[in-house]
Amino acid sequence: MEVVKTENVSRIYKVGEVETIALRDVSLSIENGEFTALIGPSGSGKTTLLQLLGCLDQPTSGRVWINGQDVSRLNRNQRADVRRGTIGFIFQFFALIPTLTAYENVEMPLLLNGHAPSQRRERVMQLLEAVGLTDRANNRPDQLSGGQQQRVAIARALAPNPSLILADEPTANLDTPNGKQIMEIMERLNRETGVTFVFATHDPRVIQFARRVVALSDGLISSDTVIEQAAPVV
Amino acid sequence: MLQLFKLAFRNLGRNRRRSFFSALALGMGLAILLLMASVLDGEMRQAMEGTIRLQSGHLQVRASTYNEDRTSLAWEDLIEKPDEMARKIASLEPVAAATPRLFASGIAMSGDKSQGVRVIGIDPASAANEPYIKGLVNGEFLKSDDRDGILIGLPLAEKFDLNVGDRLSLLINTSDGSVDTQNFVIRGIYSTRTTPYDKSTVFLTLAKAQAITRTENHASIIFILLKDRAQTEAVVNALQAGSLQVKTWMQMNELVLQTEQFADAYMIVLFLIVLAITATVIVNTLVMAVFERTREIGILSAIGMRSSRIMAMFFAESVLLGIGGIVIGLILGGLMVVYAANIGFYIGNMGVSGMLLGDRIYAHLTLGDTITLTITALVVALLAALYPALLAARMEPVQALHGGKK
Ligand SMILES: Nc1ncnc2c1ncn2[C@@H]1O[C@H](COP(=O)(O)OP(=O)(O)OP(=O)(O)O)[C@@H](O)[C@H]1O
Ligand SMILES: [Mg+2]
Numbered sequence: 186m187e188v189v190k191t192e193n194v195s196r197i198y199k200v201g202e203v204e205t206i207a208l209r210d211v212s213l214s215i216e217n218g219e220f221t222a223l224i225g226p227s228g229s230g231k232t233t234l235l236q237l238l239g240c241l242d243q244p245t246s247g248r249v250w251i252n253g254q255d256v257s258r259l260n261r262n263q264r265a266d267v268r269r270g271t272i273g274f275i276f277q278f279f280a281l282i283p284t285l286t287a288y289e290n291v292e293m294p295l296l297l298n299g300h301a302p303s304q305r306r307e308r309v310m311q312l313l314e315a316v317g318l319t320d321r322a323n324n325r326p327d328q329l330s331g332g333q334q335q336r337v338a339i340a341r342a343l344a345p346n347p348s349l350i351l352a353d354e355p356t357a358n359l360d361t362p363n364g365k366q367i368m369e370i371m372e373r374l375n376r377e378t379g380v381t382f383v384f385a386t387h388d389p390r391v392i393q394f395a396r397r398v399v400a401l402s403d404g405l406i407s408s409d410t411v412i413e414q415a416a417p418v419v
Numbered sequence: 420m421l422q423l424f425k426l427a428f429r430n431l432g433r434n435r436r437r438s439f440f441s442a443l444a445l446g447m448g449l450a451i452l453l454l455m456a457s458v459l460d461g462e463m464r465q466a467m468e469g470t471i472r473l474q475s476g477h478l479q480v481r482a483s484t485y486n487e488d489r490t491s492l493a494w495e496d497l498i499e500k501p502d503e504m505a506r507k508i509a510s511l512e513p514v515a516a517a518t519p520r521l522f523a524s525g526i527a528m529s530g531d532k533s534q535g536v537r538v539i540g541i542d543p544a545s546a547a548n549e550p551y552i553k554g555l556v557n558g559e560f561l562k563s564d565d566r567d568g569i570l571i572g573l574p575l576a577e578k579f580d581l582n583v584g585d586r587l588s589l590l591i592n593t594s595d596g597s598v599d600t601q602n603f604v605i606r607g608i609y610s611t612r613t614t615p616y617d618k619s620t621v622f623l624t625l626a627k628a629q630a631i632t633r634t635e636n637h638a639s640i641i642f643i644l645l646k647d648r649a650q651t652e653a654v655v656n657a658l659q660a661g662s663l664q665v666k667t668w669m670q671m672n673e674l675v676l677q678t679e680q681f682a683d684a685y686m687i688v689l690f691l692i693v694l695a696i697t698a699t700v701i702v703n704t705l706v707m708a709v710f711e712r713t714r715e716i717g718i719l720s721a722i723g724m725r726s727s728r729i730m731a732m733f734f735a736e737s738v739l740l741g742i743g744g745i746v747i748g749l750i751l752g753g754l755m756v757v758y759a760a761n762i763g764f765y766i767g768n769m770g771v772s773g774m775l776l777g778d779r780i781y782a783h784l785t786l787g788d789t790i791t792l793t794i795t796a797l798v799v800a801l802l803a804a805l806y807p808a809l810l811a812a813r814m815e816p817v818q819a820l821h822g823g824k825k
Contacts, residue, residue, distance in 0.1 A: 241721060242817045261815070262725050269723020276820070280718045284429035294722045296422050341722070 187250075188349045188381045189238050190214040194247035195404075196233050207233040209404045210247065215349070215383055220375045222395035223385040229401040231385035232353055238383060239274060239351045240267045252348060270298045273342025275352035275384075279334035281326040287313065287337045288322040294345045312340035316370055332363030339370060343380065352384035356391055368394045423728075427735035430708065441704040442743035448697035449748025449796045452690055453784060454755045456792060458764065459686055461783035462776065463679045467672065469775040471644075472550050473616055475671040478643040478654060480504065483664045485639065490524045490537070492594040492632055492639075497521075498663070501638035502542075508641060511657060513650035518545035519638035521628045525591035527571070527621060529579040536575070536621050538591055540628025540638070547644055551609045551622065558583035558607035565624050569603035572617030573610040581605060589621070594633045601631055612777040694795065698803040701740060705733055705807035716811050717819025726812035733808035734801060741800030745793055756784045 196208040207230045215221060215238070223231045236242040237249055240256045241264070248257040256267050273294075274280070281290045291312055295305045313319050316336035326334050335355060342350045352371070356364030372394050375382050384391070392398060400408040431438040471477060481487075485496045498504060501519030508517035521540035526533050541548060543561040551570065552560050561568050569587060581587060583605050590600045603623070610617055629635055645654060651667050658665045669676065709716070716729060759782035766780055 236817055239721075241820075242815075262727075265720060265723050265725045265816075268721065274718075274721045276718075278714075280714070280721075280820075282426075282715055282718065284426065284433060293719075297723050297728075 186217050187214045188217050188219075188252060190250045191234075191237065191244075192248045192250075194234075194237055194244040194249060196230075196237060196242070197245045206404055208237070208244075211401075211404070211406055212247075213238075213399065213406065213409075215381060217348070217381055218375070218379045219381050219383070219397055220372060220395060221381075221383045221397040221399060222392050223383060223399050223401065224387060224392055225401035225407075226387065230404045231401055233404075234401065235351045235353050235383065235385055238349070239272050240264050241274075270294065270345040271347050271349065273345070273347040273350040273380075275335070275338050275342050275350065275355045277354040277357045279326065279331060279338055279358070281334055281337055281341075283326050286323050286325055287318060287329065287333075287340075290326070290337055291340045291344050294341060298345050300345075308344060309340075312343055313337075315343075315374065316340045330363075331359055332366060335359060335363075335367050336370060339367070339374070343374060343378070347380060349381045349383070352382065354386055354388075355384055356386065356388060361390065364388070364390065423731055423735045424739065426732060427739050430712075430732075430736055431739055434708075437704055437707075438740065438743075441701055442740050442747055444700040445697050445741065445744025445796060445800060446747025446751055448693045449745060449792060450752035450755060452693055452792050452795075453748070453752030453789065454759060454782065455686065455689060456788040457756045457782035457784035458759060458780060459682055460785060460788065461760070462780045463675075463682065464783050465780065466678070466776045467668075467675050469611075469613060469777060470672050470675055471668050473611055473613065473775050475666075475668050476547070476642040477645040477648060477651060477668045478658070479666045479671065480508070480641040480643070480658060481639070481664050481666065483662050485664070490522050490592070490639075492523060492592060492634055494594060494634065494637060497634060497637035497639060498641065499637055501636075501641060505542075505641050508643060508658065511654060513645050513647065513654055514643060515646045516546040516642075516644045518542045518547045518642050519625060520640050520642045521625055521632065521634060521637070522639045523591050523593075523628065523632050525589050525621075527575065527579070528588045528590065529581055529586075532579055534575055534578060534619065536589075536619050538589065538621055538623060538628060540623050540625040540632075542625050547642055550611050554609040554611045555607050556610050558605065560607055561622060561624050563624060563626075565606065566627055567601075567603055568606035568624070568627075570607045570609060570622040571605055572620060573608055574614050574618035575621070576605070576608045578618070583608060591631055593631070599631055611775075612779065613775045614778060616775050690795075694799050697744075697796075698799050701737065701800055701803035702806060704740070705737060705804055706810065708736070709733070709807045709811045712811075713814065713819050716814050717816050717821075720814070720816035720819060730808035730812045733811055734804050737800045737804030737808075738797070741797045744800065745796050748796060749789075749793070756782050760784070 191211055191213050193210045193212055194208055195210055198205040198207055223234060225231055237244055240251055244257055248255055251267060288309055291309045292305050295308060313322055316339055318333060318336055321329060321333060356367050368391055371382055386392060396412050398410045399406060482496050482498055485491055505517045505519050508514055519542060523538040525536055525538045527536045543563050556573055561570055585605050586602050587605055588600055588602045590598055593599050655665050655667060719729060763779035763781040766778060
């Protein structure tokens with residue numbers, strides 16, 4: 186079953202008189218359990234597409250379905266409702282709330298979803314363990330390294346058991362070992378929990394983890410390749 | 420909910436100094452308002468209390484033709500056998516004191532100096548004389564059988580440079596329209612701390628005043644003090660008597676009541692100004708916070724936080740700022756009010772005619788004012804958060820996330 190699907194989606198940015206066509210008639214379908222890389226040169230529309238897949242933004246034309254629901258024309262609060270618990274985000278900058286501890290950051294989506302306290306505690310600890318940060322639960326983001334922050338972000342994205350996790354250049358601000366560790370964690374969680382991952386990148390070391398590679402070029406899908414074999418051991 | 424306040428509390432903690440100063444601004448605003456309200460209330464209370472005790476009493480019984488402005492001394496304008504009537508009135512349960520008084524106008528003279536005065540003939544034994552007995556600064560109070568003693572105010576004694584035992588001559592209007600002059604011995608000097616009143620009010624015994632003005636067994640009024648103001652109407656009803664008129668403290672002190680209303684209105688304007696300034700500080704703090712936290716707002720929105728919740732987050736911050744401000748305000752304001760209530764403010768000679776105000780104002784803070792102002796401060800804090808909260812809630816997650824990247 187497909188988690189998210191776009192049909193002839195275009196996104197045109199208007200800044201003053203200038204129009205930028207970031208996406209042109211993109212049709213893409215992401216199936217449950219995929220581990221897919223979105224690649225392409227800078228400005229090709231990767232971030233724009235991720236925002237549409239994640240219901241953060243709305244297409245100028247065309248339609249987007251998430252879990253079978255048409256989300257192309259929803260207001261701000263309706264889109265927030267669609268995202269909550271369904272879609273997890275991981276950003277290039279380690280998007281944690283600076284005033285909250287690692288534990289509390291992971292707990293936040295559970296709070297928004299109204300989980301019971303005991304349930305939250307168990308889930309948060311389980312996730313922190315999955316990303317290897319049990320001993321950092323009470324640290325604030327500024328007391329964590331970039332790699333650790335990004336692992337907290339992964340745990341947070343995963344917390345409410347979403348159907349889809351979107352990651353925009355999750356390793357771009359990390360050095361090679363840390364970037365590799367992040368990809369390995371994502372890949373393992375994908376295998377173990379079956380949650381779908383779509384990540385934008387132009388890092389070849391990241392691309393090799395993908396089982397499907399969608400290439401964008403100037404707002405168009407230029408290639409869509411399924412790689413048979415699972416992530417290679419580097 | 421609790422989480423919201425936890426988040427809000429930590430957010431305020433990020434910029435402690437800014438948060439503190441915002442709360443301080445609100446606190447100082449509240450403190451100033453508490454002080455203003457208490458001083459005004461104290462002033463009005465004192466003005467009314469002073470005017471009642473020194474001038475009008477709670478009730479006055481007068482002849483129906485008595486003209487206050489002309490200090491009429493014609494027999495038909497006066498009350499006959501006032502002692503008897505005063506005794507009857509004093510026996511009413513709500514009445515604290517009832518005593519006859521005779522008013523006459525005159526001129527006090529000593530050497531080449533003179534001063535227009537109001538002469539009041541009193542029954543020295545009455546409890547209504549308490550302000551003058553308590554206010555004695557020199558000498559002693561009049562005695563019932565005193566035939567040539569006079570009680571004068573401190574400012575007059577100073578002006579004439581006279582002391583207890585010295586002589587003072589008094590030119591006084593009489594019942595038949597002529598004037599009489601007589602010498603008196605100063606028995607005592609009083610001060611009610613109300614300079615204009617003290618300077619121009621002198622006391623004789625009622626008997627002596629009746630004799631010199633040739634009004635015999637008559638008095639201008641029966642001066643009545645009640646145990647409780649609220650009893651006024653009941654006593655008025657009990658007193659309704661043929662050819663006499665009964666005036667209440669409200670009728671006699673309309674000016675004070677009007678001044679009070681005017682002062683209240685004036686106060687509201689001042690309140691609004693202080694609150695507007697305070698609100699500006701809070702709006703500024705929160706707008707800055709919204710812009711600083713653009714990216715975070717984007718993140719929270721991305722993980723599914725609704726606009727209402729984002730707004731609630733800023734309202735929670737504002738409530739915390741408000742509570743902090745109120746605590747500061749109540750402490751600061753409380754200290755100022757306690758000072759102002761005990762030490763008072765010296766305002767000097769500010770008595771307006773018809774309204775007797777001492778030379779010091781003592782603040783008086785009512786619970787009602789405190790509660791109203793405290794709630795107002797909280798409401799102001801919440802209102803101030805409205806614009807910043809809307810600003811935050813209107814942010815599109817995509818833009819907010821971008822905004823933070825820079
Ligand atoms: N908010 C915006 N307003 C105007 N133009 C935009 C906006 N966001 C993106 N664009 C434009 O749309 C195009 C696609 O941008 P997008 O960010 O999707 O590219 P990208 O593939 O993610 O690039 P990069 O690899 O540099 O992140 C670019 O030309 C960009 O300038
Ligand atoms: Mg991008």
